[in-house]
Amino acid sequence: MSRIAAALAQLQAQGRQALIPFVTAGFPFADVTPELMHAMVAGGADVIELGVPFSDPSADGPVIQQAGDKALAFGIGLVQVLDMVRLFRTQNQATPVVLMGYANPVERYNQKHASSTGGSAFVQDAASVGVDGVLIVDYPPEECEDFAAELKAHGMDLIFLLAPTSTDERMAQVARIASGYVYYVSLKGVTGSGALDTAAVEAMLPRIRAHVSVPVGVGFGIRDADTARAIGKVADAVVIGSKIIELIGDQPRDRVGATAQAFLRQIRVALDS
Numbered sequence: 001m002s003r004i005a006a007a008l009a010q011l012q013a014q015g016r017q018a019l020i021p022f023v024t025a026g027f028p029f030a031d032v033t034p035e036l037m038h039a040m041v042a043g044g045a046d047v048i049e050l051g052v053p054f055s056d057p058s059a060d061g062p063v064i065q066q067a068g069d070k071a072l073a074f075g076i077g078l079v080q081v082l083d084m085v086r087l088f089r090t091q092n093q094a095t096p097v098v099l100m101g102y103a104n105p106v107e108r109y110n111q112k113h114a115s116s117t118g119g120s121a122f123v124q125d126a127a128s129v130g131v132d133g134v135l136i137v138d139y140p141p142e143e144c145e146d147f148a149a150e151l152k153a154h155g156m157d158l159i160f161l162l163a164p165t166s167t168d169e170r171m172a173q174v175a176r177i178a179s180g181y182v183y184y185v186s187l188k189g190v191t192g193s194g195a196l197d198t199a200a201v202e203a204m205l206p207r208i209r210a211h212v213s214v215p216v217g218v219g220f221g222i223r224d225a226d227t228a229r230a231i232g233k234v235a236d237a238v239v240i241g242s243k244i245i246e247l248i249g250d251q252p253r254d255r256v257g258a259t260a261q262a263f264l265r266q267i268r269v270a271l272d273s
């Protein structure tokens with residue numbers, strides 16, 4: 001059982017929902033991410049999604065795009081992101097970490113860092129530093145069976161997005177190879193856009209669960225404790241990204257972690273209530 005599966009199973013046994021914050025690696029300061037990750041755990045994070053900066057994202061709204069641009073300007077790429085996870089793991093061996101991003105950085109990493117065993121250098125290096133899951137937005141499930149198998153062989157999960165427009169056929173394709181959890185994008189659009197319709201989310205989740213056996217996390221549009229509580233009543237996990245990026249973006253370096261921790265503590269209390 002992967003670290004993600006074990007963590008989510010424990011929460012389900014306790015009747016609790018997972019809190020999964022997303023932050024862009026290398027934002028708002030190039031060296032703050034491991035410290036920020038620890039602060040988020042202290043605030044109640046059960047799994048951390050770490051965004052890999054990329055110049056041409058297709059699912060990110062303006063807030064996360066700007067965070068990625070700033071991180072790229074600092075020189076943060078996949079090599080640096082893996083090193084951040086390694087540093088985090090020197091003090092925390094328990095909290096699952098998911099890398100979320102796009103195909104281009106992964107493919108480029110494999111081109112530049114040849115594996116001595118013939119497999120994916122990215123998969124091997126991610127496993128070696130303590131990554132637990134990978135969500136590649138533009139890797140379609142029908143093209144990912146080998147990638148999923150290699151990740152699984154290294155103890156990692158391949159996580160997929162589902163959307164309000166996902167068909168039953170697409171859900172079935174995802175269900176065949178997804179592990180860890182699936183991430184339901186609750187809005188039609190990019191991160192941070194629109195107002196969340198909790199009734200629509202509640203109506204969609206039974207359709208998803210008819211196909212997938214792994215936990216279902218919900219994200220895109222969750223910005224406060226009330227919304228998180230409402231989503232937590234029907235989902236297995238709540239994912240929050242854009243709001244955290246907004247809150248930490250203008251903080252001095254010594255307040256970044258504390259700001260994220262305080263916000264997540266409010267969300268954790270709301271979920272546990």
